[in-house]
Amino acid sequence: GFATIDTDREKRTGLPEVIYASGKTAEQVAQIAERMHQKGIDVLATRATPEMYEEVQKLIPGAVYNPLAKTIIYRESKYENDKGYIAVVAAGTSDMPVAEEAVETARFLGNRVESVYDVGVAGIHRLFHKLELIRNARVIIVVAGMEGALSSVIGGLVDKPVLAVPTSVGYGANFEGVSALLGMLTSCASGVSVVNINNGFGAACQASLINKL
Amino acid sequence: GFATIDTDREKRTGLPEVIYASGKTAEQVAQIAERMHQKGIDVLATRATPEMYEEVQKLIPGAVYNPLAKTIIYRESKYENDKGYIAVVAAGTSDMPVAEEAVETARFLGNRVESVYDVGVAGIHRLFHKLELIRNARVIIVVAGMEGALSSVIGGLVDKPVLAVPTSVGYGANFEGVSALLGMLTSCASGVSVVNINNGFGAACQASLINKL
Amino acid sequence: GFATIDTDREKRTGLPEVIYASGKTAEQVAQIAERMHQKGIDVLATRATPEMYEEVQKLIPGAVYNPLAKTIIYRESKYENDKGYIAVVAAGTSDMPVAEEAVETARFLGNRVESVYDVGVAGIHRLFHKLELIRNARVIIVVAGMEGALSSVIGGLVDKPVLAVPTSVGYGANFEGVSALLGMLTSCASGVSVVNINNGFGAACQASLINKL
Amino acid sequence: GFATIDTDREKRTGLPEVIYASGKTAEQVAQIAERMHQKGIDVLATRATPEMYEEVQKLIPGAVYNPLAKTIIYRESKYENDKGYIAVVAAGTSDMPVAEEAVETARFLGNRVESVYDVGVAGIHRLFHKLELIRNARVIIVVAGMEGALSSVIGGLVDKPVLAVPTSVGYGANFEGVSALLGMLTSCASGVSVVNINNGFGAACQASLINKL
Amino acid sequence: GFATIDTDREKRTGLPEVIYASGKTAEQVAQIAERMHQKGIDVLATRATPEMYEEVQKLIPGAVYNPLAKTIIYRESKYENDKGYIAVVAAGTSDMPVAEEAVETARFLGNRVESVYDVGVAGIHRLFHKLELIRNARVIIVVAGMEGALSSVIGGLVDKPVLAVPTSVGYGANFEGVSALLGMLTSCASGVSVVNINNGFGAACQASLINKL
Amino acid sequence: GFATIDTDREKRTGLPEVIYASGKTAEQVAQIAERMHQKGIDVLATRATPEMYEEVQKLIPGAVYNPLAKTIIYRESKYENDKGYIAVVAAGTSDMPVAEEAVETARFLGNRVESVYDVGVAGIHRLFHKLELIRNARVIIVVAGMEGALSSVIGGLVDKPVLAVPTSVGYGANFEGVSALLGMLTSCASGVSVVNINNGFGAACQASLINKL
Amino acid sequence: GFATIDTDREKRTGLPEVIYASGKTAEQVAQIAERMHQKGIDVLATRATPEMYEEVQKLIPGAVYNPLAKTIIYRESKYENDKGYIAVVAAGTSDMPVAEEAVETARFLGNRVESVYDVGVAGIHRLFHKLELIRNARVIIVVAGMEGALSSVIGGLVDKPVLAVPTSVGYGANFEGVSALLGMLTSCASGVSVVNINNGFGAACQASLINKL
């Protein structure tokens, strides 16, 4: 086969192998999903199109698709982390696909998640209405495009680790997410670290490792 | 001489000719200053070193130096714009040199100015304590380095034009002000426009033209 | 719904909420438009395709489409700012879509607008023919691609604030508007501030706040 | 004074105010340090020169200087986090200043720290000799310049969160740390997040927040 | 015709002329292929689509297509370099198209090739399982995207020249291969040199020249 | 010696060999100058410091230094091109060093030169006062920093070739001349070509070749 | 109409108005072409598709299309410059579209043209076979992608002005022509100036102005 499943990975890294569907055919995604399923491994595919879901569903009828997150999930594991929840906070409605990728991934990894959307800094009163929910999380994922200012503001308001996800939302001098990325990296608030542009999945992995501590 | 004074400029553009001292010798700055002074033109030199001030003072004893702003000013004009004030808001103490350049320039141009410093978004409660002062201005200059988030937050809280000045404060992925510049240009708030990195002078010119309307 | 309308925004920021149609489906745009319309809010959608207009028109028959500006507008408000007009000046015919976005937005916000097109610096006599119209405006929006030189030239000829809008018009070393953006930011004329590439909407918002002073 | 101490910050963000000495005079650093000391606040200054230390020592004799880390520390707090330790892993000897900044900061914040240096991927056997020490940490800070590959390798070997700090070590196509930054952001391993170039301080802040969970 | 075949090239440069199919029509590729074939020159076309192959096959029935490598090959030459083999090592399955271009080109040039795929540094134990095969090669081509760390790791483990090929695999801060390129250029291991992004062909040419020594 | 003089160059390229003094010691410059002088070759050294001139003068007493242009010249040739003159036009006084390098080089190459300084587009009336002098040249060198708009304006006003020289004059988003360079490359006027940042020498070489036609 | 024809331009700039077809509809191109034709102005449209040509031909049957150059031309003018010819030299076959744009434009402007293709520096003997033809031109346009080395080589071999046109031919680190552009700007040969990426038209305009001297 074209891809060997690294079943040992979860023990080694605390994170199971998942399918990054981008650039694969619907058939390839479905085959890998089935192979994992047959070995009793839970399935998560990210960046998955509806066509891919159709193919997967033929082989794994119970699989669930989130069209906003573009995730396919089939999960049998009963593991739930009961230490606390991860907050996923997004600035604008256009950032929601990346935020949802984080939400779905974090849940797949056994975490409780609270999501708070549309609280960008251009109307900062909206953020304050949700501050308690954010402050009570154990880890906070902040998803924002354009200037990415939200992670700085939240970083200065909470005493928990903030994981910032820049998105490619915006145009012109946004440079497909570079502006948000740079803003988050040079954040004037401490306690903020950053993952790649649009990488909701990666932020959720990191948040899950932290939430298990 | 090496530089012709454009006395007509004020009538044409609403802004007088001033001395950009960077790259000139102390003697050159002093000579230009004196020539202007002799023609009855008020003198503003920006990016001026203490050495330059020493030379200017020999020729124009009443000239005043602001070492933080790095401005030399000699002003005889009695013109005061009484329509309202310009607020100059700075994120961190390291942004103060640029903010002070804006303050000195705006006053030189006949404007009333209120300055509000050290209200960066990493401790956003500080901003709210000063919000009324900011909201009551006719124009707001926002000076910030690192991720430049302050202009987005203020832009979303006021109904007056915001002029954003990115500063080169920061290091690493800050790229000498580029991160703040990009953040301000892609601001999620409307009513924000931007001038060049560290250009407190330019922001004050624009603010002064607006404040005269 | 997927987007909460921020009805309070106008009071807070002097600018109403509008629909940024890019990345939304025709149905989504139409639904948001209708919801606003039902609450008695005037509707402006920017970056709207003809398909979106078709959907909006089914629900709001009086809505008007400007295919060059790509705006959908339904306006009942009677407010007209009578202090003076905003001039929208564009360098080339290819810059007209961005200029028209500015014109439509400025009118939607209650401003009188005069537009002056095709006066780029490669044939600078054209600009001089229109100089009086430009000089008599209270605020001037300058829209230009390629090297963006027009804002420097106009900035040196008028005593009113100039808002520069770089456009992505050009190719090669133009880098989708970056050359014009950098040129405008480093303008040798004072009294010029800049918004994001192609952001005619943002320039009009800023101009409207200024024109109300 | 020129800088207001944000004593409330620790309660709000879990991280106390510290002195970022870069760009300040030795006298300014000493004065701020003394003011904090008099209020009973522990003192940490980063990016501090030997001259600054001399001034601080005059006022706070017990202050300790780490010339590699360029930190000045005076700590009275008895707080020690006993949940486990933070590992600080550095690729090359030139990365040690940044690593030491992280070590000093993490200890100042009450954490136990184990440091592992000179284990870059060009001689990967060195890393394997220290793997147990790294694996048994609760959080791992990885400091590396040039291509920044070390965070990917470690990220694939441990089940704990990895915080990657790119350094400006290198030359040419290293672009003062950009290559390492990009490498770390696009890491093929999950469970890795990134802070600004050379920001050992920031990584330690984040690690400390995580280690307290 | 539109392209003159440089039959003399092989003698001059040790490398025959081949067809770079990208940007050519299927007909053009087929015509050039046939013209070469008629002169008794072996045919290699890179970046070839299935449509191109169809056209070539009509004229040269024995031509073979590798859809992953996107190469069309017709080879009559009997030359086989018997000094040793070239190892082509790829980090992830998405890097395989570039790796296969290298494999096909190297074989076309008369070299023995061993390929080792899916041994990226995020699971470095996989690499160690294949280390002997890699170490026994005379030249090693390392193909990797994202942060390109694999060439540093291998460079530190072998005493043979490593040719690194960055790929455009990845997204966001990967910048279509720039991150891998920079990582490979600034590699902390010696004995590594680099070719253009995705240039499996070029790496194989260089490897073949080396393998003939 | 460390540098072989290419005496044949002038015949081959129409341009003699000259000394690029940057990065050489005063002694090296003087030695090369003397060697050329002894062979009867005219001497031009660019980017030369006063210290270099001192050394050269010891060996070639008649050599002349232009401290603004930073050129050392010793010319015995009687050749004067009498077809017409080259105009060297500079935007601001800070652009004069580059403009003077062009002037000195062009004269050294036997051309008549007219220089027109301080006619930047921020006060465009100044340009019109000098337009006849510019229009009557056979070739026009335009030297400008910041946004480099002057070459577009002149390009649209004259029917002669314009050679644009971007300068590094400016700060912030000027990026040491990149903004002017990009502006000149994307000029909306035809008949403009560009040389490297600050390369007054190169523009004069090209202008001289053209002026000889 | 949407575009005013600047009939005065030729007198002012030595270059007539032409149609830049990119971004216009076939109908718009045809209408502008006809309007020019009716006024007795010769027609040149660049970047024109076959569809545009079809529309133009309906209105101006004698118009001629060059599909490689993507130019539409209708020329009645009898003017022929008899001073000498322009050489258009291209490195690779993929650079031919840009070279042909230059050829067609130069002929349209009344110049004699000799074209020399496929003489890139990777097989430099090809260049030497054509050197006399190149050397005897009055101006030389050099068109090259990838590293753009051809203009340096030719610049060192001829005593005539070289106009370099970088093309976007290449991939990866070519960055759509930036590598060739930078290479040409920093050319080690004097007597080379540069136009925008792919701007065969602009090079021909400049060459024509020069060739008329």
Add this chain to the structure above:
Amino acid sequence: GFATIDTDREKRTGLPEVIYASGKTAEQVAQIAERMHQKGIDVLATRATPEMYEEVQKLIPGAVYNPLAKTIIYRESKYENDKGYIAVVAAGTSDMPVAEEAVETARFLGNRVESVYDVGVAGIHRLFHKLELIRNARVIIVVAGMEGALSSVIGGLVDKPVLAVPTSVGYGANFEGVSALLGMLTSCASGVSVVNINNGFGAACQASLINKL
């Protein structure tokens, strides 16, 4: 001590450990050198200042300094590779420091070296005079700044592997070696691979591994 010597490295990688002196004090360099010397390891320090050499010489009197290459060498090994020589070819005299670093390193590693300097493409006849010497090498290192064209030209003339070293020689759009780097990476000649800017050492390491095959 601050640096552990990796004595095993030579066996593992074919390349011994050497001292990269940049960023170390003269004392540190001398101490590491002596420690290596005492263990019987040959010493090579690159990027070494005269002050460092003074310190080293006190401890290892026989050490030799090359001030152009900035290398300190003490070599007792008798190993000489007798298979053939490495050619080090440099474009301009300013590229000689990097070329000499390559020469010294290659000799230190036991290779015979022939160096060919000042054969840049702006006077290509110089290259042809030396072509036999270059062609007869087993590996060719090409060192060039500015546009880096020399590696393309040589790559097209020889049937041996070419290792290209871009240098930071140049100014303006040269961007401290980036232009040469990009030019070499996108070279139109095959059989060329590239190392980091100014990395003469790295090129020699790679060349030495190849020359041993």
